[in-house]
Amino acid sequence: MEWRWDFTFEILPRMLWATGNTLLAAGIGYLIALVVGLILMLGQRTPYRIVNFIVREVVEFIRSTPLLVQLFFVFFVAPQFGIKLTAWTSAMLTIGLHFGTYLSEVYRGALEGVPKAQWEACRALNFSTAYTYRRVVLPQAFPIALPGMGNYLVGIFKDTPLLATIGVAELMHTANALGAETYRYLEPYTMVGFIFLIISLPAAMGLRRLEAAVAKAQGKVKH
Amino acid sequence: MALRSCLIPFLQQLGDDVSYWGFFVEYAPKMASGAMTTAMVMGCSALLAAVISLIFGLMRLSQNWGVQAAATVYIEFFRGTSLLVQLYWIYYVLPLMGLTLSPFMSGVLALGLNFGAYGAEIVRGGVQSVPRGQWEAALALNMSPAQRMRRIIVPQTFTLILPPMANLTVELLKATALVALITVVDLMFVAKQINATTWLSAQVFGTALIIYYIMARFALIPFLRWLEVLAARKVGKA
Amino acid sequence: MDTRHPQSLPDGSPLVRFADVTKSYGDLTVLDKLNLDIAQNEMVSIIGPSGSGKTTVLRVLMTLETINDGVIYVDGEPLTHMPSGAGLEVASESYLRQRRSKIGMVFQQFNLFPHMTALQNCIEAPMQVLGLSRDEAEERALDLLQMVGMDSKKDQHPTRLSGGQQQRVAIARALAMRPQVMLLDEVTSALDPEVIGEVLNVIRSLNSEHNLTMIMVTHQMGFAREISDRVCFFYEGKIAEQGSPEKLFEDPQNERTKQFLHAVLDAN
Ligand SMILES: Nc1ncnc2c1ncn2[C@@H]1O[C@H](COP(=O)(O)OP(=O)(O)O)[C@@H](O)[C@H]1O
Ligand SMILES: [Mg+2]
Numbered sequence: 001m002e003w004r005w006d007f008t009f010e011i012l013p014r015m016l017w018a019t020g021n022t023l024l025a026a027g028i029g030y031l032i033a034l035v036v037g038l039i040l041m042l043g044q045r046t047p048y049r050i051v052n053f054i055v056r057e058v059v060e061f062i063r064s065t066p067l068l069v070q071l072f073f074v075f076f077v078a079p080q081f082g083i084k085l086t087a088w089t090s091a092m093l094t095i096g097l098h099f100g101t102y103l104s105e106v107y108r109g110a111l112e113g114v115p116k117a118q119w120e121a122c123r124a125l126n127f128s129t130a131y132t133y134r135r136v137v138l139p140q141a142f143p144i145a146l147p148g149m150g151n152y153l154v155g156i157f158k159d160t161p162l163l164a165t166i167g168v169a170e171l172m173h174t175a176n177a178l179g180a181e182t183y184r185y186l187e188p189y190t191m192v193g194f195i196f197l198i199i200s201l202p203a204a205m206g207l208r209r210l211e212a213a214v215a216k217a218q219g220k221v222k223h
Numbered sequence: 224m225a226l227r228s229c230l231i232p233f234l235q236q237l238g239d240d241v242s243y244w245g246f247f248v249e250y251a252p253k254m255a256s257g258a259m260t261t262a263m264v265m266g267c268s269a270l271l272a273a274v275i276s277l278i279f280g281l282m283r284l285s286q287n288w289g290v291q292a293a294a295t296v297y298i299e300f301f302r303g304t305s306l307l308v309q310l311y312w313i314y315y316v317l318p319l320m321g322l323t324l325s326p327f328m329s330g331v332l333a334l335g336l337n338f339g340a341y342g343a344e345i346v347r348g349g350v351q352s353v354p355r356g357q358w359e360a361a362l363a364l365n366m367s368p369a370q371r372m373r374r375i376i377v378p379q380t381f382t383l384i385l386p387p388m389a390n391l392t393v394e395l396l397k398a399t400a401l402v403a404l405i406t407v408v409d410l411m412f413v414a415k416q417i418n419a420t421t422w423l424s425a426q427v428f429g430t431a432l433i434i435y436y437i438m439a440r441f442a443l444i445p446f447l448r449w450l451e452v453l454a455a456r457k458v459g460k461a
Numbered sequence: 462m463d464t465r466h467p468q469s470l471p472d473g474s475p476l477v478r479f480a481d482v483t484k485s486y487g488d489l490t491v492l493d494k495l496n497l498d499i500a501q502n503e504m505v506s507i508i509g510p511s512g513s514g515k516t517t518v519l520r521v522l523m524t525l526e527t528i529n530d531g532v533i534y535v536d537g538e539p540l541t542h543m544p545s546g547a548g549l550e551v552a553s554e555s556y557l558r559q560r561r562s563k564i565g566m567v568f569q570q571f572n573l574f575p576h577m578t579a580l581q582n583c584i585e586a587p588m589q590v591l592g593l594s595r596d597e598a599e600e601r602a603l604d605l606l607q608m609v610g611m612d613s614k615k616d617q618h619p620t621r622l623s624g625g626q627q628q629r630v631a632i633a634r635a636l637a638m639r640p641q642v643m644l645l646d647e648v649t650s651a652l653d654p655e656v657i658g659e660v661l662n663v664i665r666s667l668n669s670e671h672n673l674t675m676i677m678v679t680h681q682m683g684f685a686r687e688i689s690d691r692v693c694f695f696y697e698g699k700i701a702e703q704g705s706p707e708k709l710f711e712d713p714q715n716e717r718t719k720q721f722l723h724a725v726l727d728a729n
Pocket of ligand 1: 486489491509510511512513514515516517518
């Protein structure tokens with residue numbers, strides 16, 4: 001089968017429009033995940049051991065089961081209980097929840113990355129807990145969390161093609177539709193791959209820069 | 224009001240034990256066979272990914288410019304595009320170029336190539352974190368570059384790379400669900416099938432999730448921990 | 462191609478010869494046209510301030526670093542270079558592998574292989590590189606482990622050994638390759654004070670009973686004085702002064718040597 005440039009240009013507008021949807025889905029999903037991650041992290045640091053335990057187990061469960069199955073679960077189960085969720089809503093909820101568990105780990109790691117001595121120094125200076133977090137702990141934890149946070153933004157972006165399976169009109173969905181309409185699969189699927197590549201390569205490069213900058217700011221030398 | 228209208232059917236469903244038990248008895252064998260296929264896909268692609276990780280991870284560290292560039296292109300390509308795109312490409316586009324693979328083979332190939340690229344970066348990181356002194360000691364004993372790599376460096380990377388590799392393997396198990404989309408009859412595929420005929424979505428997808436969870440948490444992770452302990456013992460760290 | 466240096470040295474030449482050896486890292490010249498001869502069975506100590514190039518001398522001789530100019534000869538033949546036409550060209554990896562076998566090295570940080578036991582550390586290279594059978598290699602290794610007093614710990618991994626024990630295994634490992642020259646780079650600097658003695662004792666017996674040629678970088682002035690045939694004082698990549706231990710320690714001529722000895726001996 002030959003590559004057809006005229007066909008490529010014919011479908012290009014639709015592909016670009018779908019790229020917009022892909023980016024939108026990744027962006028919204030990421031914002032939800034950032035918040036969910038925060039809640040799940042705090043949920044494991046409550047004064048109640050039972051709460052911490054339950055949240056921890058829920059996080060483990062979500063982290064060790066496939067996003068695709070979760071997507072179907074949310075999309076098909078909600079209507080069974082009389083809740084109408086659009087494909088978009090289901091998708092955003094699932095992505096937010098799934099990646100929220102990963103982000104909660106990133107946050108947790110970052111908080112634990114702040115040396116204990118910093119807490120002790122704040123205690124010695126009689127700072128309140130809120131003040132300690134705001135002025136001492138979070139400013140040190142944030143740079144530690146940044147690379148992980150960036151990684152999962154790219155991770156979400158690369159998982160958006162799964163949303164096609166429940167009918168979100170992102171890139172993969174559009175490529176499927178074009179294939180079904182025209183019986184040509186070579187160009188649409190290859191274009192999807194190419195578009196992913198030209199977005200995620202610079203993103204990954206930026207991330208590496210960020211990581212290096214963070215490491216440098218923390219005084220760690222990379223070998 | 225809205226809350227009650229959701230809650231009541233939910234409780235009815237949950238309370239109706241008999242219906243879940245009936246569902247379970249009827250569909251458990253089918254789902255179990257799906258899970259077996261999932262395990263097969265997982266095992267084969269993990270093997271392929273391990274081989275690719277080692278080869279491309281070492282190529283990435285080659286002194287030879289061409290070899291290193293080839294590995295970099297491979298790794299960046301497979302990490303930069305999405306797994307599902309690669310899967311569809313292998314399954315739908317490759318046949319147009321005269322290479323037709325079975326759904327199972329396509330799935331294993333896509334998973335192996337994709338996770339091999341991530342694994343290669345782990346291998347590279349592992350080799351690079353073996354202290355310089357180890358290379359130098361091996362050279363001072365007049366070992367050849369190949370002997371140094373094979374006998375001294377690679378064995379030491381095992382303890383270093385196993386924990387990140389274990390995480391990657393759990394991700395691989397989860398990613399196998401994608402092969403359902405190219406008609407491999409795995410757990411996800413069976414779940415979709417049952418859902419399409421019964422519309423017992425909560426039961427079927429809920430059960431599937433639990434099976435995936437059990438496979439990860441009570442089979443795969445203990446196995447990987449055991450490997451870690453084994454490797455640690457080998458280097459005298461246990 | 463380099464025609465300034467001979468393709469081999471005449472009979473009766475020193476075992477090791479540095480001929481106008483220069484080593485630099487970018488703008489920093491670490492060894493500056495160094496000339497140094499070491500005779501068969503000689504024990505030479507190298508002392509000098511930190512950063513003066515002592516480690517670098519050993520590392521270029523071990524071929525861990527390439528030199529920028531000059532030639533190093535070992536046993537009459539060039540080490541860093543190989544004959545080519547009428548002159549010498551930079552040695553290839555396969556040439557280096559032939560020549561390197563005459564040299565052994567013990568490191569400050571031991572660098573034992575952590576995934577191998579003490580015995581395995583000592584038989585690995587003899588089997589892989591020299592092609593000895595396992596039995597031959599083990600026999601040789603056990604003799605050496607006994608000599609360094611580590612035979613009872615032969616099946617322990619390095620992580621289970623103290624620093625002094627690890628260093629003794631490292632000495633046995635280097636000796637198992639039967640090198641003609643042993644290079645020792647501050648082999649006691651990473652050790653706790655109470656175990657330094659056990660390692661020095663091993664080196665003493667190597668010197669007195671085995672008549673090995675040794676080049677030793679050390680900060681243990683007392684030990685250098687006791688054991689060496691010759692002491693070289695390094696300053697800024699050059700030998701500022703050298704001579705018998707008595708001469709160098711009791712009647713140093715060079716101002717730098719005097720300052721250095723003052724500083725070191727005062728600190729003790
Ligand atoms: N790999 C390297 N890159 C750049 N400079 C180096 C390197 N190794 C050593 N040097 C420099 O060479 C000089 C001599 O080092 P070295 O031989 O280790 O000194 P010594 O052992 O006498 O303390 C030092 O100034 C050191 O910083
Ligand atoms: Mg030194």
